[in-house]
Amino acid sequence: MIHIENLQKKFGKNIVLSDLDLIIEKPGVFAILGPNGSGKTTLIKSVLGMVVPDKGNISVMGKPIKKNFKYRKKIDYLPQIANFPGNLKVYELIRMIKDLRQSPSDEERLIQLFKLEPFLDKKLSTLSGGTKQKVNIVMAFMFNSPLLILDEPTTGLDPASLIHLKNLIREQKEMNKTVLITSHIMQFVAEVSDIIVYLLEGNIYFKGSIEELKTKTGQTDLEHAIAAIAIEPAHV
Amino acid sequence: MFKILKYSFYDLIRSRWSYVYFLFYLLLGFVLLFLNNDVSKAIITLMNVIIILVPLISTIFGIMYFYNSKEFTELLLAQPVKRSSIFLGQYLGVAGSLTLSLVLGLGIPFVLYGLFKSDAIFDFSLLLVTGAFLTLIFTVLAFNIALSNENKIKGFGYAVLLWLFMAVIYDGLFLMSLIIFKQYPLDSFSLGATIFNPIDLSRTLILLKLDISALLGYTGAVFKKFFGTDQGLFVSIFMLIFWTVLPIWRLVFVSRKKDF
Incomplete structure (x- = not known):
């Protein structure tokens, strides 16, 4: 699915990713965790081709992503901050993305699920943060791509929508897709994810299942295990 | 690219500023024709306005659009669209809508006044062509500045x-150098300096086509011989x-390496 070799990225003097290797082969939900500024978003954006790495190779579905843009048709992305062109209406935005991607989509069901019908005719600049995030989710889940990348999907969601989101992620898992998630909410991570990838100072510090993480750190819940992991002297 | 162009263009022609710009030219065209009562004279006055105003509006519009559409750009970058298409599409959308405002805004009053029957039609088209070029040039320069900052x-x-x-400043420097080096033959220097701005x-091109180069003296004759x-x-x-083309090339080149 995703092969990352020797990935390196600097922003000025600040080394964000240093010689990172990551192979994600089988389907499932992968949680990319790490403290603030550990390079989670940079890693995700490198896979999407939004950030150009200084060094290293990335391939998605067996094809290198350099000088390639068609592979993004296989990826659905939910950005961290739901920034949309403010003067478009919700349905215009959805129509535009559909027009750009030219793939089959089932936005109707998602719009109903998140009760967005009353907002379809409203301009995006007038929506609240949570509603924007719902639009964001609809746009990320409406296509049937084999790879989903969700950057902080829970931001601003009410409890009911959060349940819908979890169900959607489980649905994707059952459809044998690969889902990458970043989040700071450990309860959410524990509920949906299979594998934890822990980033620290621009490199992968731990990769394994939640159970492995708990045994390794000797903690009983994920939140404490994650908090303990960086202090642990021995690592993988 | 054409899809991006389409969306940028539609987005812009729905915006209030495009109409303000269009109405301004429409009004300017009618007023000038009404005051001058002569197509050729109106063209000279218009030239002076266009040569200053078109670059200003294009620069400011270009830079504002680029910064304002940051979200749109980021959304597009995650879609299966080429980077160069995103930026070229947006650029052509802005430049296209500005050119359309210019051509329609000035074209309508002149056509109504009887442009097609007058012999100034070539001069008028030259004015519109240079106006369009100035729009294209200054919008892409603005895009370049925005991309790098x-x-x-x-x-x-x-x-x-x-x-x-x-x-403004270029002309001042140009004039000063003409005064300082007045002992030397400056024909080719001034020709060169004119071409590089x-x-x-555009100004020289239109002036000389309008056959008022006699006013410019000896240098005018040299210019006339050339232009x-x-x-x-x-x-x-x-x-x-x-x-x-050169700034467009830079736009594509730089955008390929930028992080978002």
Whole structure:
């Protein structure tokens, strides 16, 4: 699915990713965790081709992503901050993305699920943060791509929508897709994810299942295990 | 690219500013024709307005659009669309809508006044063509500035400075050098200096086509000999194209390496 070799990225003097290797082969939900500024978003954006790495190779579905843009048709992305062109209406935005991607989509069901019908005719600049995030989710889940990348999907969601989101992620898992998630909410991570990838100072510090993480750190819940992991002297 | 162009263009022609710009030219055209009562004279006055105003509006519009559409750009970058298509599409959308405002805004009053029956039609088309080129050139220069400057205030400042330099300071420096080096033959120098500023180039091109070069004395004669011929016209148009294509190339080149 995703092969990352020797990935390196600097922003000025600040080394964000240093010689990172990551192979994600089988389907499932992968949680990319790490403290603030550990390079989670940079890693995700490198896979999407939004950030150009200084060094290293990335391939998605067996094809290198350099000088390639068609592979993004296989990826659905939910950005961290739901920034949309403010003067478009919700349905215009959805129509535009559909027009750009030219793939089959089932936005109707998602719009109903998140009760967005009353907002379809409203301009995006007038929506609240949570509603924007719902639009964001609809746009990320409406296509049937084999790879989903969700950057902080829970931001601003009410409890009911959060349940819908979890169900959607489980649905994707059952459809044998690969889902990458970043989040700071450990309860959410524990509920949906299979594998934890822990980033620290621009490199992968731990990769394994939640159970492995708990045994390794000797903690009983994920939140404490994650908090303990960086202090642990021995690592993988 | 054409899809991006389409969306940018529709987005812009729905915006209030495009209408303000269009109505301004419409009004200007009608007022000038009403006051001058003569197509050729109106063209001269219009030239003076266009040569200063088109670069200013294009620069500011270009830089504002680029910064304002940051979200749109980021959304597009995650879609299966080529980077160069995103930026070229947006650029052509802005430049296209500005050109449309210019051509329609000035074209309508002149056509209604009887442009097609007058012999100034060539001069008028030349005016519109140079206006269009100035729009293309200054919009892409503004896009380049915006792409290289994350800081909006800085970018805006550079853009205004660029316009000020091209429209005002360049002429001042040019004039000063003519005075300082007046003992030397300056024909080819002034010809060269004119060619390297798109605003001066457009102005000279139109002035000389309007057959008022007699006012310019000896240098005017040299200029007339150069710009008045077909060859001169081709060289000028070529320079305008060069001024358009080179920044477009840089836009594509730089955007390919930028992080978002």
